[in-house]
Amino acid sequence: MVAVAADEACSSKANRSYPRRRKITVVIPEKSDQRADRKKRGSAGGRPAGFDAQRYRRRNTVERCFQKLRTWRGLATRYGKAPESYEAGLYLRGSVMWPKLLTSTT
Template identity: 45%
Template sequence: MSVLSLSSDAFVCPATALAGRAAVPTTIADSACSSRGFRASLRRRGIAHTIPEKADQQRHRHHRGRQGGRPPRFESHTYRRRNTVGRCFNQLEDFRGIATRYDRTATSYKAAVSLAAFMLWARSVCGRTLL
């Protein structure tokens, strides 16, 4: 299951992103999270979400006809950006400390992510490896 929680105004520690302790304005998830209960939980908490519907759920809804209800809202342009964010996370996880979540506190983890992000940015600007 892959869920990316994006927050522009605050850093969301990966361990608490789905635990209900952090205010997450929007969630972009893959179709493994497309259950009715998961969507209802996000709606109850006021979290906007972009989750594609599984093919079998679409078939079932179409088979039921008018009683199948309307399809859940889906923004394809937002979901396409998920690929870019996922690739960024994959590059950040090349740094062993970030991949293993070795740091004990959220502050030191945030510092490690910031340093790794800076190094990735510097590599993209300079065009060569830095260490």
């Protein structure tokens, strides 16, 4: 199943409706002011937005991986302007991160 996960900043109606039209599950928490406004309008406010907390937690793992990749200055500042050299930098950084990941989980 395909899903899009985003944070509260992306919880607009447009950001929810476009993926739904394409049969993609949306995992975005609802902002507290949007929730309060919906409840204030009663039955005219519509249903609450669906939210899968388990999937949203997995989004954090991906965000932390991106953050670790970007700690390498060569990727953060994009010294290599060619796509091939940027991709090579991603592979290099990933190969440095991988052994550390293996030793931390055992």
